[in-house]
Amino acid sequence: LEFRRVLxxxxxxxxxxxxxxxxxxxxxxxERIFGYTAAEAIGRRGPDxxxxxxxxxxxxxxxxxxxxxxxGEHSINENVRKDGHVIxxxxxxxxxxxTNGKVIGVSSFCADIxxxxxxxxxxxxxxxxQAAGQLAAGVAHDFNNLLTVIRGNTSLLELNPELxxxxxxxxxxxxEACTRAAALISQLLAFSRKQRSEEH
Numbered sequence: 001l002e003f004r005r006v007l008x009x010x011x012x013x014x015x016x017x018x019x020x021x022x023x024x025x026x027x028x029x030x031e032r033i034f035g036y037t038a039a040e041a042i043g044r045r046g047p048d049x050x051x052x053x054x055x056x057x058x059x060x061x062x063x064x065x066x067x068x069x070x071x072g073e074h075s076i077n078e079n080v081r082k083d084g085h086v087i088x089x090x091x092x093x094x095x096x097x098x099t100n101g102k103v104i105g106v107s108s109f110c111a112d113i114x115x116x117x118x119x120x121x122x123x124x125x126x127x128x129x130q131a132a133g134q135l136a137a138g139v140a141h142d143f144n145n146l147l148t149v150i151r152g153n154t155s156l157l158e159l160n161p162e163l164x165x166x167x168x169x170x171x172x173x174x175x176e177a178c179t180r181a182a183a184l185i186s187q188l189l190a191f192s193r194k195q196r197s198e199e200h
Contacts, residue, residue, distance in 0.1 A: 013110035016096070019103065021046045021063055033089070033112045035082030052080045066095050066106050076113070087114045137192035140185045147185065151178050 013033050016025035022045050026038040034041070034050050041049060051059050055077050065072035072093055079089045090113045096105040154174045157163070163171075 013108075013112075015108045015110060017046060017106045017108065019067060019105060023049065024105065025107075030110070033081075033087070033110065034079070040082075050079045050081075052078045052086055054078070062093075063106075066093055067103050069095050069097075069103060087112050089113065134192070137189065140188035140192065143181065143188075144185050147178055147181050150174070154178070 011029055013030035014025060014027040015023060015030050018024055022043055023041045026036070026041040030041065031037055036049065046063075047056055047059065058077055059075075062072040062075050074093070075091045076088065077091070078086050080086050090111050092109040094107045095103045096107055098104040154171050158168075158171055
């Protein structure tokens with residue numbers, strides 16, 4: 001009796017299923033996570049209740065493996081609440097075996113890990129942007145070094161008294177190209193600085 005009290009007060013959803021994938025136990029945490037009361041959930045099949053249509057093809061093999069005692073004990077997948085909101089849940093499943101050695105059902109512990117998954121995704125995105133910022137800074141500095149060489153050589157070239165008018169036009173175009181390139185370098189460095197400032 002005490003165990004049942006603990007079970008129903010658990011912050012983790014505790015759900016039991018029969019071999020037809022129908023709910024037989026649905027604790028308070030399951031009500032909170034999925035939005036269905038025990039009265040609404042008990043007797044209904046998991047695929048019709050909380051399994052998002054998009055992941056049924058993933059869940060069905062897990063269920064079959066549990067019934068055959070060949071796996072499926074741990075999974076992370078998307079589920080759907082009563083209000084239609086999709087959440088990410090982590091499941092720990094145990095086949096329930098009768099005295100004859102046959103599976104008579106499955107007991108599941110489930111936690112809503114949507115917030116954790118969201119934070120992990122944000123962290124990965126932040127790390128990607130940090131790497132992009134570092135790459136941009138490296139490219140900008142290398143590009144700037146090349147640009148310095150080009151500018152220096154074109155400035156020296158302009159001092160040649162034998163240059164034709166056409167040569168001066170070409171050099172002027174080189175200078176303009178360098179100016180545009182310098183603007184691109186500034187944008188790359190600004191992007192890099194922005195990423196560094198957002199890290200802090």
